[in-house]
Amino acid sequence: MTHYVWAWAGFIIFAILFVGNYLMDxxxxxxxxxxxxxxxxxxxxxxxxxxxxxxxxxxxxxxNIAILSFGDELPRGWINKMKIxxxxxxxxxxxxxxxxMVLRLRPxxxxxxxxxRASHAFLQKAFFPxxxxxxxxxxxxAAVLFTGRKLMAHRNEHLENLYEDIVLEPAIRSNDRILPxxxxxxxxxxxxxxxxxxxxxxxxVAIGARFNSTVRGRMREEASxxxxxxxxxxxxxxxxxxxxxxxxxxxxxxxxxxxxARPENVATQNVDIFVTHARDAVSNDVDRLYVFGAxxxxxxxxxxxxxxxxxxxxxxxxxxxxxxxxYRGQAGGYAxxxxxSEK
Amino acid sequence: xxxxxxxxxIFGKKATVKAVEEHDFPAYLKKIGAYDDVVSGRQFCMxxxxxxxxDNLQAVLPGQSGNVRFICENxxxxxxx
Numbered sequence: 001m002t003h004y005v006w007a008w009a010g011f012i013i014f015a016i017l018f019v020g021n022y023l024m025d026x027x028x029x030x031x032x033x034x035x036x037x038x039x040x041x042x043x044x045x046x047x048x049x050x051x052x053x054x055x056x057x058x059x060x061x062x063x064n065i066a067i068l069s070f071g072d073e074l075p076r077g078w079i080n081k082m083k084i085x086x087x088x089x090x091x092x093x094x095x096x097x098x099x100x101m102v103l104r105l106r107p108x109x110x111x112x113x114x115x116x117r118a119s120h121a122f123l124q125k126a127f128f129p130x131x132x133x134x135x136x137x138x139x140x141x142a143a144v145l146f147t148g149r150k151l152m153a154h155r156n157e158h159l160e161n162l163y164e165d166i167v168l169e170p171a172i173r174s175n176d177r178i179l180p181x182x183x184x185x186x187x188x189x190x191x192x193x194x195x196x197x198x199x200x201x202x203x204x205v206a207i208g209a210r211f212n213s214t215v216r217g218r219m220r221e222e223a224s225x226x227x228x229x230x231x232x233x234x235x236x237x238x239x240x241x242x243x244x245x246x247x248x249x250x251x252x253x254x255x256x257x258x259x260x261a262r263p264e265n266v267a268t269q270n271v272d273i274f275v276t277h278a279r280d281a282v283s284n285d286v287d288r289l290y291v292f293g294a295x296x297x298x299x300x301x302x303x304x305x306x307x308x309x310x311x312x313x314x315x316x317x318x319x320x321x322x323x324x325x326x327y328r329g330q331a332g333g334y335a336x337x338x339x340x341s342e343k
Numbered sequence: 344x345x346x347x348x349x350x351x352x353i354f355g356k357k358a359t360v361k362a363v364e365e366h367d368f369p370a371y372l373k374k375i376g377a378y379d380d381v382v383s384g385r386q387f388c389m390x391x392x393x394x395x396x397x398d399n400l401q402a403v404l405p406g407q408s409g410n411v412r413f414i415c416e417n418x419x420x421x422x423x424x
Contacts, residue, residue, distance in 0.1 A: 090374075096405045101421075118360055
């Protein structure tokens with residue numbers, strides 16, 4: 001009888017440890033706890049299993065927590081959870097068959113440098129899937145650098161400074177087009193339009209241009225035109241925006257913006273006016289409609305998006321996402337992208 | 344991020360970054376047949392053209408013709424992976 005009790009107790013302890021370890025590997029906050037325990041312990045050793053576990057847990061938790069803080073602001077499908085895969089035991093055949101880059105990570109003494117380099121490599125890999133070679137190089141780099149800096153700033157000022165020194169500065173020195181573009185991204189980001197609309201539009205245009213030699217050859221001009229239009233649009237806020245600025249017809253996409261604004265509509269929960277705007281967009285052949293709402297009107301903006309999705313069959317809700325800044329420049333915000341169903 | 348998105352992020356697909364820890368790196372280079380090229384200084388960064396040494400090597404990448412390509416420690420060179 002006693003043997004059974006001990007066997008069960010052993011099994012339960014094993015199961016708890018197994019599940020606990022699994023959760024500490026998958027949930028970023030728990031992973032951070034694991035890193036906080038492992039890193040000081042591993043610093044006693046120069047290398048080995050403990051050191052690798054600490055490096056891995058620290059990089060994964062820091063990157064994943066920062067990415068979670070962006071929420072779903074980045075386009076859907078771009079960012080998955082980061083996982084460091086130690087591959088020292090892989091064969092030469094595995095190396096060539098996988099086709100992936102293998103990064104060298106330094107000892108724990110240089111863990112901040114590891115974090116910066118691994119996160120940078122991760123973002124490089126994630127941004128502009130299927131369209132990396134179509135998006136102009138300076139935009140691709142500037143978008144990764146801008147986001148990487150935000151990611152590090154989320155952790156602490158030291159990491160942000162380190163990122164600036166070892167990633168940003170060399171990149172800017174090697175391509176003088178990057179810095180002016182990053183400045184423009186910063187302007188868009190202050191109103192939620194960088195990740196909210198710009199990255200999504202560049203990606204949509206780049207995907208559409210892959211097998212269109214005319215547009216593919218003019219991607220640089222098209223990316224600039226998107227920036228020009230969005231900068232112009234947000235610079236008019238909060239004043240009245242001229243009718244022709246609410247949408248832009250490019251060679252691949254025809255997008256429009258809809259701001260869930262006006263206090264009287266929010267107060268009366270009047271979604272009809274916005275549904276009418278969406279119908280007007282259909283009449284104007286808009287195929288991508290961005291709906292933006294301020295943080296304080298989040299639930300009403302969500303109702304507007306759902307109402308358009310139900311009442312305007314030409315549009316389907318492709319993504320609903322949160323913003324770090326709303327169109328008024330306040331923290332938070334809600335947005336959605338509706339795309340035209342096949343005509 | 345709403346709770347559903349949180350869950351799909353946590354339990355969903357993972358993006359893997361392949362890595363080798365410093366101490367294991369020379370052995371790994373030997374395994375993929377790149378160590379001699381690195382220590383002899385015969386290779387250059389595929390992005391900036393810097394001569395590759397064991398100290399400044401940051402990443403390796405399989406080339407299409409069965410060769411190994413090298414990336415130096417300048418992080419902006421990782422862009423070409």
